[in-house]
Amino acid sequence: MGISSLQAILSAFAEERDWAQFHTPKNLVMALSGEVGELAAEFQWLTSEQAAQVMEDPERAEAVRQELADVFSYLLRLADVLDVDLEEALRAKVAINETRYPADRARGNALKYTAHQRGT
Amino acid sequence: MGISSLQAILSAFAEERDWAQFHTPKNLVMALSGEVGELAAEFQWLTSEQAAQVMEDPERAEAVRQELADVFSYLLRLADVLDVDLEEALRAKVAINETRYPADRARGNALKYTAHQRGT
Amino acid sequence: MGISSLQAILSAFAEERDWAQFHTPKNLVMALSGEVGELAAEFQWLTSEQAAQVMEDPERAEAVRQELADVFSYLLRLADVLDVDLEEALRAKVAINETRYPADRARGNALKYTAHQRGT
């Protein structure tokens, strides 16, 4: 099932509760910040090793899955409200990054990688 | 094209640059926070009215599309690294929310909606 | 009471619980993201008008005060761990911004303001 079908489910969910009125771009961006914050809270005190194994603990795994779902749902809603095709936007950005960071020059280059991150 | 195909593109992009070593769960969560922060920066000084029309300005629209793509790409990478099926997780969360906020009781109820947000 | 005295209180609180081991820079940045996310959650569904009056509702006001305190406490801890003087850093940044945005040219200029935000 594609992204637009998932957006249709979320849109119907909001409409049925008369919640679409709250789903303005600014509000959805704030909700997305909130959910990413909750996702960060699941990982913040874990060591790198504990974080790598977080899905082996059933309770933590369920919490992580739910937070990922919350982040995804607000991202889908926001793209829907802004009428942005997420898949197309992703492909376009990958094409930009292919040019910006040619594989042969960027290979294993953490500094270039960091510069990349600052530049996005 | 489905979510897993997009994840394959992103995974190949990282592998070709030897960047997969940086893509630990904690690092990806931080990168996701960073990109959501950049998305917030696109909207922070706009009024509600300006935010609703942001896609009518070509330069701002392009910036928003790129930030949405960046958020989506780190969410896809994180789910991939954690081996979480995003679509399945989203459907499971919607099912939970269907039970938690029955449409007939939640309708137009901002307070319930806020409580919902605190509870997630 | 100054900033360093507040940092001493928070440091002692962590030490007494043997929690200082968790307070690495990366972990504290994630905790800060988490708390800012919770703060965003308090405001996300409010209209501009409701947000401007949020402190008139005793329950919401208390929630906002606690979230502001949580954000402040992790910011203080992070600066302490990194040995950054927050007041000095703030004054230095204001000096940079005074040069970057001369008052006579920046006045009432939302575009310049937005550019300012993108540049920081």
Next chain:
Amino acid sequence: MGISSLQAILSAFAEERDWAQFHTPKNLVMALSGEVGELAAEFQWLTSEQAAQVMEDPERAEAVRQELADVFSYLLRLADVLDVDLEEALRAKVAINETRYPADRARGNALKYTAHQRGT
């Protein structure tokens, strides 16, 4: 110099540029999210070891100081606009946490610590 003096500097800076009109609670919360995102970006690809030594690299150290200053400045502005006394709020929250996590029971207990974080 106390917190309110720093807030007075920031308030004057905004007034001189006619930018106070943009400093509504929702906008400032979004700006805070944006700056915390930029702070996260400074740390996201560093290992724990690299992050612990980040202040030894002059260029990175300066970037971190500026991001900390940006986060602090929006937190101060937000508290000012909401008329919240940050120091008082912090002390009140520490008092709550003293009761919630008695030192003798919370000592070295990461699980309790995580529960603490979820509960805040």
